[in-house]
Amino acid sequence: MSAHLSEWTLRRLHAGELPGKEAEQARAHVSGCAECQELVKGLEADQARFEAQVPFERFEAGVERALKKPKARPSRPLLNGVLVAMAASVLLVVLVRPMLSQPPTNRLKGGASAELRVGGGGPQRGVLPGDTEELEQGEKVRLAYVSGPYRYVLAMSVDAAGEVSELYAQDGMSLPVEAGPGRHWLPDSLVFTGSGYERVVMVLSDRPLSVEAVRASARHAWEAAGGKVENMTTLGSGGEETHWLLRKP
């Protein structure tokens, strides 16, 4: 008998989402394996218990209620040991005194643009896309965009070790852009922990991108750049990417 299937594979089989050939093989294994059969039966029992406990009508009504609730804030930067989100009040330092002398940012399709600003330690400054900027101790970073024709925005970063972090996303997907033609600041500012390079990338797109998919393609891009984050030119996200390279103190 072939090796057991992972429990996760059995879960996917049970949910009916295994691709055809894999499903066939999985079913063949299960039909001859008491242990895996037992597991599948357990999953079926879980589903049956759920359906008894929460009938469909109640489920549907509950989901509809949840849909009507006001939207949650976009997710804060994750604490992967890479980033720390700062309280909004701290960030106002950066926000309320934009540097008027700073030349505008890059120009993308249809007047869209992306902007990265550093503040909180040394002089406030914008960083031009594609540039490398040294950060001083305690400096914070904010991101802004003009959406132009794009409907979604996502921000990610890659550090020197190739760890990819989600900076701004919602439920594992790009955020819908804010309405209005002007510049929109993403909430909060970012402090990058650790040292060495950190590549910050904003991705504007017509369709929401999956954080996981971008993470995976970014990881490949990092490998393709010989494991040197400073040499990366794209995340391969499929959207309109703007890159900045920061050097942490």
Next chain:
Amino acid sequence: MRQLVAGVTPVLTGIDGGRKDRRTVLRELYTAYGGSVYGRCRYLLKDASKAEDAMQEVFARALTHAEGLHDESSPLAWLMKIATHHCLNQLRAERAPWRRWFERDELARPEGDDGARRMETRELVRSLLSRVDVETQAAVVHYWVDGMTLEEVAAMLGRSVPTVRKRLEQFAALSNEELKVP
């Protein structure tokens, strides 16, 4: 979602707010994934009504992101990830007394067959969750509770296999190696 059951794909594709479409989609999701998502929420929140609320949130997001869900090769992975994330965040936001919250329930400690052993493992995992960071929490739950392989957890979290292994090994140390990663 390049590969999904024949019945689901077209439905998710066609969703754009039509009341009837939405209902069909919801029913598909309910039948295929309801038990799994609800189970995850109950496991973490330990409360039937909180779990039901959390589950509704998760499926509401699934509807909002139907387009994105459609692109996932595994909607189950997407839903379980969102559900896990949502519940862990909720516990943190409620400032749940983590240690006490996750202390091992002494009442249910069956022994013997596989099912019982799995229950036991899940209890042990939950009792130790409060001691680790959020990413380790997620990795541990997907590995020990969802039964993913190391490779599957790594792919889901966008981390390398060695990174995930290291986190699981750190967690194993907390359990006196009862949760040793083979």
